[in-house]
Amino acid sequence: MSDTTIKVPTEVRDRLAALAKERSTTIRDLVGALANAEPTAAERAAQMEENVAVLREGFGVELVDGDLDAGRAFWRSVADRSGAGE
Incomplete structure (x- = not known):
């Protein structure tokens, strides 16, 4: 290196x-x-794909874009209330 x-x-x-x-x-x-x-944006996206695949294949859960958007909004609201990112 x-x-x-x-x-x-x-x-x-x-x-x-x-x-x-x-x-x-x-x-x-x-x-x-x-x-x-x-993680980079690409690494986060790959992890999200892997997580969605585990939910689908392991638990039979099908997520749509709206579900993922709602999840992101929820975690943003948690971060905003906790003062994260200040």
Whole structure:
């Protein structure tokens, strides 16, 4: 694996350093863990397809787009009430 450099404001670098120190790790490993913890849109879509297939094949549940939209709206409302994303 080759290395590269990313530029961030000094405040961000200092915060990353503090977080890494608290976790007894390096900024490099912390950034890697953060990047790997968040799935891409394509990964989320693939996981959704897999989940829908499990519901259909394992439980006989057929979901339509409206069901999926309602589920997304529900979880957005939960996040909004809990202050997530602030």
